[in-house]
Amino acid sequence: MTKLYENLGEYFTFDPKAISIEEFFGDLSNFRTLFLEALRENNKRRELEEKTKRAKLAKEKAERERLERQKKKQQLIDMNKEGDETGVMDSLLEALQSGAAFRDRRKRTPRPQGLCSYPEQL
Numbered sequence: 018m019t020k021l022y023e024n025l026g027e028y029f030t031f032d033p034k035a036i037s038i039e040e041f042f043g044d045l046s047n048f049r050t051l052f053l054e055a056l057r058e059n060n061k062r063r064e065l066e067e068k069t070k071r072a073k074l075a076k077e078k079a080e081r082e083r084l085e086r087q088k089k090k091q092q093l094i095d096m097n098k099e100g101d102e103t104g105v106m107d108s109l110l111e112a113l114q115s116g117a118a119f120r121d122r123r124k125r126t127p128r129p130q131g132l133c134s135y136p137e138q139l
């Protein structure tokens with residue numbers, strides 16, 4: 018066993034007579050624990066960076082889509098202001114297909130339960 022420990026000392030370049038077996042293996046165990054902890058921290062950091070990157074890309078994509086919708090609406094408004102009748106049907110069909118014609122910016126408030134909307138039902 019002493020010979021094996023001396024071989025370890027030669028491999029790891031330490032003096033086996035100056036460092037006890039317990040001290041060497043304690044240091045080795047300590048290194049392993051710290052190394053595994055560093056790996057976990059690096060993985061967490063990498064995952065956080067990826068999550069932040071995905072969120073940033075999603076935000077940029079949503080902003081681009083919003084700007085495109087705004088541009089299309091502005092083109093439709095500009096076309097109506099000019100009084101130019103060309104392309105009106107195309108623009109209206111596009112608005113119907115994209116669903117832009119059905120989007121309402123106002124927030125609808127829910128009706129109170131139990132109240133009817135038609136007076137003749139009272």
